[in-house]
Amino acid sequence: MSGFARRAAAEFTGTAFLVMAVVGSGVMASRLSPDDVGLQLLQNSLATGGALVALILALQPVSASFNPVVTLVERALGVLDTRTAAVLIAAQFGGGLAGTVVANLMFGLPAADFSTHERTGAGLWLSEVVATIGLLLIVFGTVRSGRAERVAFAVGGYITAAYWFTSSTSFANPAVTIARTVTDSFAGIAPSSAPAFILAQLLGGAAGFFLVRLLYPIPASAAIVADRKVLS
Known part of the structure; x- marks a missing residue:
């Protein structure tokens, strides 16, 4: 398998397992704690954050954006070319939908059932x-x-926290948003609600891009090379 195909497979697989964690833990939480929404959210957030850490650690050597x-x-930062980005994004959307279907089936729910949430x-x-x-x-x-070796823990910790400090419970991911429209469970989102969420995520992406460029204009590796040239 080529490196390009391996990257797409990693994005498909990682996004699928991420969505399985989100949807599956949501179903489990609602069954174990049917009368305590706060406890359900705690269980859902811990499972999602833990899965993110594990998935990024495992797949980061290949590809782990999800x-x-x-x-x-x-x-936009020039890390990927347009063709690669398009294929990886398609893999993320496909993996997310596959993850929802598997999670639904694991808990005896219809494979795909549009959310009413x-x-x-x-x-x-x-x-x-x-x-x-x-x-x-x-x-x-x-x-x-x-500090790329620490990104798994940083992202897992952030998402776990963001479940709690945002009123939306931090979807922050168009592929996950679309995937969650086909499960009528704790983690679901109604298809009619998804477009506004995705638009907000894209707006956040644009703002985040400019903030990253402001705070980190060049990667650390490039800065080290530049410093060596100045000192030589």
Whole structure:
């Protein structure tokens, strides 16, 4: 298998398992704690954060964005070319939908069942902008400052926290948002609510891109090379 195909496979697989963690833990939480929404959210957030750490650690040597907004920012920063970015994004959307189907089936639910959970309102949309900006700052701030080996823990910790400090529970991912429209469970989002969430995520992505460029104008590796040239 070529390196290009391996990257697409890693994005498909990683996004699928991420969505399985989000949806599956949401179903499990609602069954184990049917009368305590706060406890359900705690269980859902811990499972998602833990899965993210594990998935990024395992797949980072191949490809571990699992998020079209992250991939778009990588393209804008010149890390990826357009063809590669497009294929990885397609793999993320496909993996997300596959993850939902598998999670539904594992819990005896219909393979695909459109969610009836309406999520709408200015506060939720603002939350998605904020959550996405924060995610990009965590990802690229960690990587571009030369600490890529810590990005798994940074992202897992951030997403776990963002479940709680955003009213939207921090989707911050268009592929995950679309995937969550086909499960009528705790983690679901109604298809009619998804476009506004995705628009907010893209706006957050644009703002996050400019913030990353402001704070980290060049990656740490490039800065080291530049410093050596100055000193030589």
